[in-house]
Amino acid sequence: MPTVRLRAMPxxxxxxxxxxxxxxxxxxxxxxxxxxxxxxxxAAAGARGYHYRxxxxxxxxxxxxxxxxxxxxxxxxxxxxxxxxELAAKGLIERSPDPDDRRRNIIxxxxxxxxxxxxxxxxxxxxxxxxxxxxxxxxREQLTHLLARVVAHHTTRP
Amino acid sequence: MPTVRLRAMPxxxxxxxxxxxxxxxxxxxxxxxxxxxxxxxxAAAGARGYHYRxxxxxxxxxxxxxxxxxxxxxxxxxxxxxxxxELAAKGLIERSPDPDDRRRNIIxxxxxxxxxxxxxxxxxxxxxxxxxxxxxxxxREQLTHLLARVVAHHTTRP
DNA sequence: CTTCCAACATTGGTGAAGCCAACGATATCT
DNA sequence: AGATATCGTTGGCTTCACCAATGTTGGAAG
Numbered sequence: 001m002p003t004v005r006l007r008a009m010p011x012x013x014x015x016x017x018x019x020x021x022x023x024x025x026x027x028x029x030x031x032x033x034x035x036x037x038x039x040x041x042x043a044a045a046g047a048r049g050y051h052y053r054x055x056x057x058x059x060x061x062x063x064x065x066x067x068x069x070x071x072x073x074x075x076x077x078x079x080x081x082x083x084x085x086e087l088a089a090k091g092l093i094e095r096s097p098d099p100d101d102r103r104r105n106i107i108x109x110x111x112x113x114x115x116x117x118x119x120x121x122x123x124x125x126x127x128x129x130x131x132x133x134x135x136x137x138x139x140r141e142q143l144t145h146l147l148a149r150v151v152a153h154h155t156t157r158p
Numbered sequence: 159m160p161t162v163r164l165r166a167m168p169x170x171x172x173x174x175x176x177x178x179x180x181x182x183x184x185x186x187x188x189x190x191x192x193x194x195x196x197x198x199x200x201a202a203a204g205a206r207g208y209h210y211r212x213x214x215x216x217x218x219x220x221x222x223x224x225x226x227x228x229x230x231x232x233x234x235x236x237x238x239x240x241x242x243x244e245l246a247a248k249g250l251i252e253r254s255p256d257p258d259d260r261r262r263n264i265i266x267x268x269x270x271x272x273x274x275x276x277x278x279x280x281x282x283x284x285x286x287x288x289x290x291x292x293x294x295x296x297x298r299e300q301l302t303h304l305l306a307r308v309v310a311h312h313t314t315r316p
Numbered sequence: 317c318t319t320c321c322a323a324c325a326t327t328g329g330t331g332a333a334g335c336c337a338a339c340g341a342t343a344t345c346t
Numbered sequence: 347a348g349a350t351a352t353c354g355t356t357g358g359c360t361t362c363a364c365c366a367a368t369g370t371t372g373g374a375a376g
Contacts, residue, residue, distance in 0.1 A: 014219070014230045015230060015231075015232075016211075016214045016215045016217075016218040016219070016230070016231070017218060018214040018217070018218060018279065019211060019214055019231075020306075021302070022282060022286055023192075023286055023289065023290055023298065023301065023302050023305070024192040024193075024195075024196055024282070024285055024286055024289055026302060026305035026306055026309055027185065027188050027189045027192050027289075027305060028189050028192060028193065029232075029305075029309045029312075029313075030185050030189070030305050030308050030309055030312075031185045031186050031188070031189030031190075032189075032333090032334080033308075033309070033312040034181075034182040034185050034186060035182075035186065035334095035361085035362090036334085037182075038182055039360090039361075048360095048361070048362095049361075049362080050361090050362080053174075053177060056174045056176040056177055057174045059174075059176070060174040060175060060176060061172070061174070065324075065325095066324075066325065066326095067323075067324060067325080072172050072173060072174070073173075073174070073177075074173075074187070074363095075362090075363085076362090076363065076364060076365085077324080077325075077326085078325090078326075078327075078328085078364085078365085079362075079363075079364085080325090081325065081326055081327085101323095101324085101371080101372070102324095102370080102371060102372085103323065103324040103325075103370065103371045103372070104323090104324065104325085104371095105324085105325070121176065124180060124182070127182055128180055128181055128182055131181065131182055131185075131308065131312075132181055132308060133311055134307050134308060134310075134311040135304065135307065135308065139304060140181065142300065142304065143181060143301070143304045143305070143308075144179070144181050144184060146293065146297060146300065146301045146304075147181070147184035147185060147187075147188050147301070148178070148184055149292050149293065150188050150191075150289065150290060150292060150293065150301075151184055151187045151188050151191070152292075153291055153292040154187075154188075154191040154289075155187070155191075190362090190363080193332085193333090193363090194363085197331095197332075206331095206332070206333095207332075207333080208332085208333080223353075223354095224353075224354065224355095225352075225353055225354080232334095233333090233334085234333095234334065234335060234336085235353080235354070235355085236335085236336085236354090236355070236356075236357085237333075237334075237335090238354090239354065239355060239356085259342080259343070259352090259353085260341080260342060260343090260353095261341065261342045261343070261352065261353040261354070262342095262352090262353060262354085263353085263354070
């Protein structure tokens with residue numbers, strides 16, 4: 001009684017069509033690759049995603065409280081604490097109490113922090129290029145514009 | 159001696175321009191919102207991302223081993239184990255030893271699993287719509303196409 | 317002035333997701 | 347037969363997002 005071998009096995013590395021067409025899957029996959037590239041590249045510089053976000057905010061807006069930093073970098077207050085601890089341990093930022101409001105800490109970017117930020121900014125440029133390698137310049141701008149609208153739609157809702 | 163109040167404080171919810179222009183940030187933020195919507199919507203159906211991926215693969219390709227499932231859904235073998243445990247506990251899949259290769263398990267989609275997949279597929283369609291709400295139909299296709307090229311570039315490298 | 321509420325920094329914990337190392341059992345190749 | 351590879355499983359690690367509780371402080375209402 002010979003058994004009929006029905007080979008219904010998926011060919012390896014074949015993504016189900018149910019998935020590979022959905023935007024949320026594509027965005028998620030693209031973000032995954034971007035995150036992986038960024039993590040590796042930043043790890044080589046002794047940093048991680050949160051660090052860059054915070055340093056960039058400090059460089060652009062100047063000294064700020066932790067709560068404010070958390071709001072404009074979209075990082076939870078509790079996670080801001082941990083990230084700033086790490087940055088402070090490396091001398092990249094300084095934490096000093098606000099004399100005008102003793103609940104707040106004033107976070108200041110140190111010169112070393114500014115240097116480190118420049119370093120990370122250069123790395124980030126390479127990361128963009130690696131991530132969007134197959135896209136031409138106008139295509140990259142197109143993608144950026146479309147994504148910006150999507151993100152704006154979901155962040156603008158108080 | 160009046161103190162000059164230098165207001166260098168960031169306006170809340172203002173994203174640093176260093177970030178809001180970079181594609182990796184935008185992709186990451188878009189993915190975050192998409193992931194949040196998907197997680198909430200799927201949680202209401204008692205599922206999570208991994209479950210849909212696995213069920214979809216099983217529905218499209220038929221019964222398969224865990225390693226194969228992991229490869230074509232981009233889920234680590236060890237995570238496949240946990241996710242399949244959860245699916246099996248709900249009777250959505252069945253795990254049986256492969257008689258031809260006793261290292262393998264053959265994972266089969268049960269009728270209940272197929273029903274659940276249909277339910278999740280409907281939910282996923284709503285998720286796409288919620289995520290890409292501000293975009294027109296041709297714009298969504300444009301975005302999908304651009305992302306597909308980016309993802310393909312990073313997944314195609316043996 | 318007191319009372320009450322809101323904001324702040326901090327601690328601690330939860331969960332999804334991705335990744336890696338190791339192990340025993342089994343298949344396959346040499 | 348022995349070396350090598352695959353498979354399922356366990357356990358652990360990291361990033362990231364989020365939430366609850368606490369004590370301190372500011373500011374507004376009574």
